[in-house]
Amino acid sequence: MIVKSFVEDYMSVDVTSVKPNTSNEKVFDLMKETGHDGFPVVDEEYKVVGIITAFDLLLKDWSELVKDVMTSNVIVARGKMSTDDASRVMFRKAISRLPVVDEQNKLRGIITNTDMLRSHIERTTPNKVETFKKSMEVIYGVNLTLKRKFIDVDLIRPSQDEIYADELEGRSYELEKGLAEPVIIAHVGDRYILVDGHHRATAAFKLGLKEIDAYVVEFEDDIQLGLERTADDMGIHSFDDISIIEEDRHPLIALTETIQSKQKNK
Incomplete structure (x- = not known):
């Protein structure tokens, strides 16, 4: 696609x-x-x-x-x-x-x-959506549909327990300026499970936004996804359950700084 x-x-x-x-x-x-x-x-x-x-x-x-x-x-x-x-x-x-x-x-x-x-740079997002959709179809043996629409932030269940403060700040800025990419959500039964975009979605929650732009993968059958089981095991039910890491930077940023440091020391 x-x-x-x-x-x-x-x-x-x-x-x-x-x-x-x-x-x-x-x-x-x-x-x-x-x-x-x-x-x-x-x-x-x-x-x-x-x-x-x-x-x-x-x-x-x-x-x-x-x-x-x-x-x-x-x-x-x-x-x-x-x-x-x-x-x-x-x-x-x-x-x-x-x-x-x-x-x-x-x-x-x-x-x-x-x-x-x-x-x-961000055009990989649709590829990421399609990869997730195809993976779910193979794993669960179902045909899925893909829609792009705005989803009520309060309905979204995260599936990740930690995010980084510096990236959260960047995603907040993008949302305030209307620049953020859509998140990816799996819609199963009456549940909206966040697949990708936890920094963006958490930023939307903390900014008090009512809705967020999303690619939504629709499941016809009400089944429990592995993402849900993982979230259950971690006790993640809402954005309030996500820990924000203040002292460390995002791994990609840290990696870049490490590379630059090594180059200076050569």
């Missing part, structure tokens, strides 16, 4: 924008505050009419207002555009960001080259 990713899955929706009559001094201030080097320019109806970047401010003749230095012919994307197509556009046009607009050209979000990189 090939699952195509779309711009709307990876764009940032919390977008700082400016108006044509915004002063360029204000734009400099926004760059300092946000760390961003460019912003979409919108009119009173929130329609995109331009974009202004550090290059516009530094390389063009100085003017007081955004409208006098902004780039008016802006390349934009739609939410349903594939990330592959958006990546090609950005590469060919040598641009680092695309405002995302709706049918009325109103600003919905922005996607950057960093978001594109993330979309390609």
Whole structure:
């Protein structure tokens, strides 16, 4: 199964924008505050009419207002555009960001080259879902269906007893920015068992989110999965039962730091 990713899955929706009559001094201030080097320019109806970047401010003749230095012919994307197509556009046009607009050209979000990189790195998730689904079909001799939908966080039963504080912090940030990938859940009977994405799901629980985006593998028959037996043995019934490891880093981070340390000592 090939699952195509779309711009709307990876764009940032919390977008700082400016108006044509915004002063360029204000734009400099926004760059300092946000760390961003460019912003979409919108009119009173929130329609995109331009974009202004550090290059516009530094390389063009100085003017007081955004409208006098902004780039008016802006390349934009739609939410349903594939990330592959958006990546090609950005590469060919040598641009680092695309405002995302709706049918009325109103600003919905922005996607950057960093978001594109993330979309390609995280594309293993659908493969992970398909691998789990096929494994369950072989082990239990059943045919399963796969759906993507939002699941009530309070209905989810975790199957892992420990997570790492630093990664939990990262997943919390992604959820707050609308950037997190879906978790993987097995739906058996009236139970929703968390297969993959414990840091994301725990972050959602601690943030007080009601729902979380999920790939849901649906079982027709009510059977007990090995994941459930493992969770029973560990006494894991809710997110409150998960231990958060504060003193250690995630193994992948620790491994990277160890490699870097060894290289320095050579």
